[in-house]
Amino acid sequence: MLIKKLSFSVLIVSLFLFGCANQAPKNETKANTALQSATELSFREFYKLPIGPNGLEPTAKLLSLKDKRVHLQGFMVKAEEPVAGIFMVTLVPVNIPEKEDGPSDDLPGATVFVHMPLEDSEKILAFRPGAWDLVGTLQLGAMDESNGRISYVRLLLDQAPVQGAVE
Amino acid sequence: MKNRNPLLGFVIAGILAAGADCASALTISRLTPPSQLFATNGATSSPMISRFIQGQRFDLQATVRPDAGKTITSVEFKIDGVSVGVANAAPAAGVKTSLVSATAITATAPGSVSASVRGYSNLVAGVRTLTAEATQSDGTKVTATGSFEIVGITQAGRKVKNVIIMLGDGMGASHRTAARIVQNGYAQGKANKKLAMDSFTNTAMIMTASLDTQVTDSAPGMANYVTGNKANSGQEGVWPDDTSDAFDGPRMEYMSEFLARTQGKKLGIVTTADVFDATPAANAIHTSNRGNGTGIVDQFLDDSLRTNLTVLMGGGRKWFLPSGTTFGNGFGGTSFTGSARATGSDYTLSADIQAGWNAAAGAIDTSRNLIADFQTAGWTYAADHTALANAGTPAKLLGLFSLSNMNIAKDKMDGRRGVFPTTSATTTIVQDYGFPDQPMLDEMSTKALQVLDANSPNGFVLMVEGASIDKQAHEMDSTRFMVDTIEFDKAVQKAKDYVDGTGDFAGHAHPDTLVYVTADHECAGAAIIGASKKTDAALQTEIATSGNTVSAVAATLGQPLLRNNVVGTYAEAGFPKYTIAADGYPEAWDPDNKLLIGYGANADRYEDFRTRPYPSNDSQQPGNSVAPLNAYPRNNVGDTSMSSSRPYQLSDGYFITGQVPGTQAVHTGGDIPLTAYGRGAGELGGTIDNTDVFFAVMKAVVGGTTK
Incomplete structure (x- = not known):
């Protein structure tokens, strides 16, 4: 798998980097600590594959991680009309052209809705391409989201992702 | 007045x-x-x-x-x-x-x-x-x-029994030409072979405007063909009104509804998109909001005795799965089905609409198990290609092959070939999506025709949509829209075979069938600009060497080197040659001297001319901590002052400034070609409005035709 080939050494910043880019060494230590306390979860471990005639079936591993800290690696969904406080991450790069197609989309079933911390819930996170490392608390079950979609797996972040200093 | x-x-x-x-x-x-x-x-x-x-x-x-x-x-x-x-x-x-x-x-x-x-x-x-x-x-x-x-319709000639609408979403003239070049090649200035859609006997140019704009979206773009009337953007089978209810708009009767009511004809809808999407829905559903998936798919079944819907195939399983807390998989009463059913997109109809249209009342029922309801109503359900192949010719057929849109033809073919998207990947894209056994559109079309033929003594209306021609043109993904056009053309061939009694229908001709290939609109302003001057190996070297750098030579100062060194125009373009594999699709997506497409209605984008590994442009490099650009990406003309501040997105080629805002290429308002075949094809010709097509077809179906 593409993402698994990526070395952790290049994942300079996790969600637990507090502060600016010039604090990287200190934050890297915190990030590593956070990663160590989180269970690795692959998007392919969300549901039984291939997906069956009656829809998604969660795996025992996914169910066992309810309300637990997990580490996910995936791609931020490029939304044409992003909303504040949440963004979607999945296992392959995906664009969703809501203006033209609405909820007729190419989202894989294993999509996680990432919720920003309360203090950042009014912010819209800028899209960045590439593979993201995310650590947070896993929440399960159907829920209406503010982007009009229904989520089944959510990741509740403790800290908003740091996107690095603007050049 | x-x-x-x-x-x-x-x-x-x-x-x-x-x-x-x-x-x-x-x-x-x-x-x-x-x-x-x-x-x-x-x-x-x-x-x-x-x-x-x-x-x-x-x-x-x-x-x-x-x-x-x-x-x-x-x-x-x-x-x-x-x-x-x-x-x-x-x-x-x-x-x-x-x-x-x-x-x-x-x-x-x-x-x-x-x-x-x-x-x-x-x-x-x-x-x-x-x-x-x-x-x-x-x-x-x-x-x-x-x-x-x-x-008025006069009675003259022989009546068309079956109508097959082949709708290449977003398919303009260049999309067709590109597919022909890739699939069949040219020799000494002539196409080695025509596409199936090229071989049709009659041609028209279609004006595609909707009621409210010169540039239509897919909802009225489809509906205008099958109601004879203009509708507003985003609206299906209704005119605009001044109420906030999305399902109470003033209705106009669809071709399918009229012919079901007056002649007992059956209806088939086949798409590679989510079945609730604008084009499929705009053949049978009445709503002012094309996004209301729950209510749209409910109406497919609830009104199926009125529309005679007999075949429904595509993606979109997420709308058919029960949502809410009453159905689950044994975990805390919550649902993990992947259902997208929501109260806000569901429907009920007022009593006057029920009375005037003999329509179902509808209900807000997000927990509805619509697959089960279809089965209870006598439908056979196929969830993948294997099930579809084994379905025989049931009385009614429901095929739902993915949660939303089906995967793109190129990615489905890679799945069948076992080709991974990158050298480091260990799974195919269709495996990534969890649907490794999806049918191709021509396979779906053959099955639809077999089921309709077996169950439609009075004839049928079948709409087959090649949906991702449009969706991938929006993405400015040239390979994927071209391969989807090829897939669509193979479905067109099945419809032609049905008329002629050839291929899958050998010995059983249906001369009283009218087939027409058209589009709801053009998408992206796609244009065949030439071909690569490079072999694929040389192109990859050029990408690595030139990347997003610009010329330092005075005559071309600031111009992107990758573009200048790769794009061959006029005589330098020659005739790209794609080798076709035994499965009927190009052996390689990036052959030497490949065909190149430009986009006149493009959004900002990066171009390196090679096929993207995934149906989305992405560096696939680590994304954390990557800073947003400190300025709008620069043009490539004479602007070298920012070279040290990384004005380009890395690894994605050179930057092309968009003609339109946003991240997607847009539909365009140019006329699109229509080709027709079979009984009544001669009724279609000239430069005509999309609503004119309805009246020409209905004349042939209701009154008869000698053309």
Whole structure:
């Protein structure tokens, strides 16, 4: 798998980097600590594959991680009309052209809705391409989201992702 | 035309001056069906906007704004001076008229109402005058006048029994040409072979505008073909209105509904998109919001006895799965099905619509297991290609092959070939999505034709959509839209085989079938600009070498090197050669000297000319901590001052400034080609409006044809 080939050494910043880019060494230590306390979860471990005639079936591993800290690696969904406080991450790069197609989309079933911390819930996170490392608390079950979609797996972040200093 | 009794014409000027925005002037601000006569207050009746064949149903509707402090008590509708209904009460069971609050405008125009007569039809050919007369609570009256045409059909020739609409979404002339070059190649200036859609006997150019814009979206783009009338952006089978309910818009009858009602014909809908998407839905569903998936798919079943829907295939399983807490997989009562069913996109219909259209009431039922309901209603359900192949020819067939849109033809073929998207990947894209066994569109089309043929003694209407021609043109993904066009053309061949009794239908010709290939609109302004001057190996080297750098040579200072070194135009373009594999698709997506596409309606993008590993442009490099650019990406012309500050997105080629805002290429308003084959094909020709196609086809189906 593409993402698994990526070395952790290049994942300079996790969600637990507090502060600016010039604090990287200190934050890297915190990030590593956070990663160590989180269970690795692959998007392919969300549901039984291939997906069956009656829809998604969660795996025992996914169910066992309810309300637990997990580490996910995936791609931020490029939304044409992003909303504040949440963004979607999945296992392959995906664009969703809501203006033209609405909820007729190419989202894989294993999509996680990432919720920003309360203090950042009014912010819209800028899209960045590439593979993201995310650590947070896993929440399960159907829920209406503010982007009009229904989520089944959510990741509740403790800290908003740091996107690095603007050049 | 509006005038207020008893002052008549003297008040016209006053009403015009006040306009629709005046909240205190008694006026009829909307009269449906739309007409130029009403829109110009009687100044002109040309062009004729709303047209119907004899007996085709449609709704009459008026929005009335009262004087301040007054209410509207009734609205009477007259055709050529003869009353056809008085709307004076809220919807009631068995009553086709209604008077309801115009909820979308009451905040600015208090007391406004929407008055309707549902399911009206007229058998008398010619231009008819529609008058609405509204009465206010103080007895004051206001009238408005519009017009519509009933198009007469004469009985002559042999009738078309089956209609097959092959709809290449977003497919303009260049999309077709690109597919031909890739699939068949050229020799000494001539195509080695035509596409199936090229081989059709008759051709027309189609004007694609919708009611409200020169550049249509897919909802009216499809609906206009099969209702004979113009609809607004995002709307399917309805005209605009002034209520906030997405399912109560004034309706016009679809070709499928009319032919089911009057001739007992069956309906098939096949798409590579989510089945609720605009094009499939705009053959049978009436809603002003194309995004209301729950209500749309519910109506497919709820009204299937009225539409005679017999085949429904595509993606979109997420709308058919139960949502909510009442259905789950044994975990805390919560649902993990992947259902997208939501209250906000579900539907109910008012009593007047039920009465006028014999339509189901609908329900807000997000926990509905729609797959089970289809099966209970006698439908066979196929969830993948294998199940589809083993389904035989059931009475009714439901195929749902993915949660939303099906994967793109290129990615489905890579799945069948076992090709991974990158050298480091260990799974195919269709495996990543969890649907490794999806059918190709031609396989779906053959099955649809077999099922319809076996169950339609009176004929059928089948719409087959190649959806991702459009979706990938939006993404400016040249390989994927071209391969989807090739997939679509293979489906076209199946329809031609059905007519001729060849291929999958060998020995069973169906000469009374009309097939036409068309598009709802063009997408992206796609243009064949030339071909790569490089072998693929050399192109990869060039990408690595030139990347996003620019020329330092005076004559081409600041121009992107990758572009200048790769794009061959005119004679340098030559004729790209793609080798076709045994499975019928190009052996390599990036052959030497590959075909190159430009986009006239493009958004900002990066170009490196090679096929993207995934159906989304992404660096696939670590994304954390990557800073947003410190400025809008620069143009590549003479701007070298920012080279040290990384003005480009790395690894994605050079930057091309978009013609349009946003991240997606857009539809364009140019005419698109239509080709036709079989009985009645000769009815289609010239440069015509998309609504003209409806009348030409219905003439051949209802009245017969010698062409």
